[in-house]
Amino acid sequence: MDNKSTTTELLAPAGSLEKLKSAIHYGADAIYLAGQRYGLRAKATNFNDDEMVEAVRLAHAEGVRVFVTVNIMAHNEDLLDLPDYLHFLAESKVDALIISDPGIFRLTRQLLPEMKIHISTQANITNYQSALFWQDMGACRINLARELSGVEIAEVCANIQAKVEVFVHGALCISYSGRCMLSHYLTGRDANKGACAHPCRYNYRLEEEKRPGEYFPVEEDERGVYIFNSKDLCLLERLPELLAMGVDSVKIEGRMKGIYYAAGIVRIYRAALDFIKAVQQENSDIVPQMPSAFMDEILKLGSRGYSQNFFNGQAGPDTMLYSGPKVTQDYVPAALVRSDSSSVEVEIEVRNVIRPGDELEYMGQGLANFPFKVQGVRSDQGTPLEQANPGLRIFLIADRPLDWQCHGLIRKVRVVA
Template sequence: MQKNLKRPEVLAPAGTLEKLKVAIDYGADAVYIGGQAYGLRSRAGNFSFEEMAEGVAYAKERGAKVYVAANMVTHEGNEKGAGEWFRTLRDLGIAAVIVSDPTLIAICAEEAPGLPIHLSTQSSATNYETLEFWKKQGLERVVLAREVSMEELAEIRKHTDIEIEAFVHGAMCISYSGRCVLSNYMSLRDANRGGCSQSCRWKYDLFDMPFGTERRSVEGKIPEEFSMSAVDMSMIEHIPDMVENGVDSLKIEGRMKSIHYVSTVANVYKAAVDAYLESPEAFEAIKDDLVDELWKVAQRELDTGFYYGVPTEDSQLFGARRKIPEFKFVGEVVAFDESTMTATIRQRNVIKEGDIIEFYGPGFRHVEASVENLRLAETGEKIDRAPKPMELLLIDLPSKVEPGDMIRKSGAGLINLYDKSGVAKTVRA
């Protein structure tokens, strides 16, 4: 390991207990989840206390931590019961709560002593004076606002020793640190109390409105309707900057994303941290592979957010996509019999005889194969196509795979829709 460099925590999202286990298996040092109160993802698979207890036990056995997001903005009455709720989290062994509202912070500190508090990105911490303020209130960590630049991050680190958590991957909010009321107006769902309907990602018409005349729609004169939708953040190529500037936790967004996403992104960022701490040369040697891997699960195009300047119109989703994933998640390995080189897989999407598939596992392992001798696990009946989700199947493989490995199918979409000149192309993967 390079001298004097602290290993940052890879912090992954976990919208369900299954995703929690997958994230940890694939390299996450910690996960953050939501409970059934006080969070901002009402549609995520939020955890019951029983599920939290199981998740904490699973994480502890593997040297990982579980944090709970309690980052809603409270209106009158929303804080009722918070003290008991925080005490329960503490007693379950939750490593910290992520909070933005000063009322909830005060209740947690007073009524659940011993439960560490992290300041949520919703609080828009953008300077070291703010971090020092929260340190004096007893908080252990601050999640920086996503609007902080790398230059500002470096300056913040020089002036405070409180732990810094910073986003490195996932969706960007068009509003400042997620504090938006667009959803409230458009769908009567309060974004700051867990109900965001992502109105910014809807399509909107544009109007030409000359002074003193009736407005006219410009429909058909532009490639698509207007939206405020931002591309996703990806800092995988800039992990050296995050490590060198003393970031304590690299945060991945996406509690509502799939196990395909969670496993891939946790795997990639763990590999990136390991490689850079070994040496800059080791990181450079695998950097392109890391980027390619992330594109296999990219939901939108990728950019670096505000880290290296204010995003331009190129960081917004206008027109046809320039690139989309080439792979589709199709299953996971349940068991592998080395004597027969047969894998038992649980199918998630349609898989067919002859499909080219890729197995990937923790530690950035990859095995490519074609689907050969596809059959039903229960009866051994040979089939040409398996369309039923969660069905157990058998396939023969030339190489060993491990239980828990995920399976992708290649050639599942359109790629590189624009060349460098901006001319539209259609290329099937």
């Protein structure tokens, strides 16, 4: 079994190689991802076998660990190809597998006794005896259910030797950590196989059998009722407490999220962990308060509303988003930096239309933002462009030199039409 960590790991999602590179750029210590089989989030652009090998190579070159989800609730037929896949993952040198199904766990232990196994949040571990059960079975890390309070998390940390991993940021389920049939019933897409259509976020109304098409609002307000629609989790302000409890890894949800959001969140949590470490190097007894600058940055990335879920005890109505499935977003992604540069000119891949005169912001590592004005854009042949459209790889000329780094992000203020 691994020893307990001395520093807390930042564990980031990656739905593609590009997202993996940006997550590493912005400071992830470890990445979790899925292959095209056996991982939840079937819609995420999961890694094919070649990409998996490349992901491990890239991550290990930067000293970053790679964990692969094999966390579906398996039926018998799902087991047929599983041995081949498990051997492939071992040969790919992934650092651990994330598993929830006891059958997959058992098979993995038989076939790959050396492979490290992390227990997925899908296993719904809500007490230290459950954690000890999986520890006794050979798991080296436990991801706790998202339904635990801070006090309960601390009790688990104090009672097990296996590492403890806690989700600190991302989408929540109205059901127990994703164990839910709502999507399967309503859309035929099984959340337990990674295909959730998020029907918990839908607007529900009542229809009387003899009046088809006539919908009766079940109203909280005039927009209808979003009875299952939970806000997103954000425990950034509780990070110092989680670290003091002995949590070994803080995990960000979001393999299906866009690169701007996912990498942007990694960047902020990296800065937050570094801030706490710096404060505690001065005085290890201090459990610092998080400055508001961290939350301000999180809010710039867009939000469905944030909650601390069960951290303070029972989650209540304030954890729900009754007013609609809305996302508030003050900034939108503008481009991805494609090469290092320390001049006014940098190669970028455009994500939103960019024109000369636009005011943009380069997101440096840490919380540093660098506003600049676009002086011009040109094609790779050198032709000046009036505007650069999404998908184009072009050269941007800024009004001042910046320390551009490949895989960094550029954003702009969202213009509301």
